């Protein structure tokens with residue numbers, strides 16, 4: 004069972020320290036949301052977990068191994084990562100793009116196997132993009148492209164999945180579908196972390212929220228424990244209505260405070 008441990012993590016970008024000592028242990032089975040205002044350090048945390056930024060201090064362990072010591076391909080097989088606002092510059096078909104998710108599994112110059120093709124098919128089905136398979140990625144709408152990129156991350160079939168603001172380009176139906184999918188991935192035993200701006204989606208779907216503010220983890224717990232009036236005021240400077248509708252948690256930002 005995959006496990007992730009973030010220990011006293013400090014990250015400096017340019018001349019400024021952006022993360023000031025984050026500690027968290029994350030296990031599979033729960034959908035973990037990372038929330039916080041713009042510039043809080045959420046993407047930097049996601050990048051540090053995936054070994055893309057070097058900590059100034061502290062470390063990130065996956066299954067007890069420091070991510071900085073793992074070879075890129077080995078790490079890419081363990082952690083699938085969908086960065087924020089990713090674009091595609093090459094006129095690939097959607098199916099070819101999704102197939103790129105299998106790269107960490109391929110030996111140099113080897114062909115895609117039957118197992119890879121099955122993983123590609125599963126990913127396309129889960130992201131609901133079967134009808135886009137032959138389309139050229141650069142000719143897709145923003146939301147269609149976002150779903151194709153999600154499928155590429157799913158095609159890795161890694162034990163951990165980290166997605167950074169995956170809802171931005173999606174319509175409400177596909178937002179709900181993606182959150183259902185992330186929840187199902189977690190329930191099936193994956194370690195799933197989603198950086199989210201949508202507090203309503205975070206409240207409704209996530210089992211645990213990490214609230215980052217000015218580079219510090221200021222709250223860590225269930226949505227109702229984290230999305231308190233005090234935390235929303237302190238970190239987002241907003242007042243919000245929180246409650247339940249049809250047994251679903253709802254957070255509705257009302258005004259700036």
Ligand SMILES: Nc1ncnc2c1ncn2[C@@H]1O[C@H](COP(=O)(O)OP(=O)(O)OP(=O)(O)O)[C@@H](O)[C@H]1O
Nearest residue numbers: 016017018021039040041042043044045046047048
């Ligand atoms: N390459 C860089 N060099 C210097 N500072 C950077 C760099 N990248 C990010 N930062 C700064 O680090 C801080 C954290 O950025 P980060 O992208 O992690 O925030 P975030 O919480 O993901 O924000 P958002 O919600 O706006 O995406 C910000 O103040 C940002 O300006």
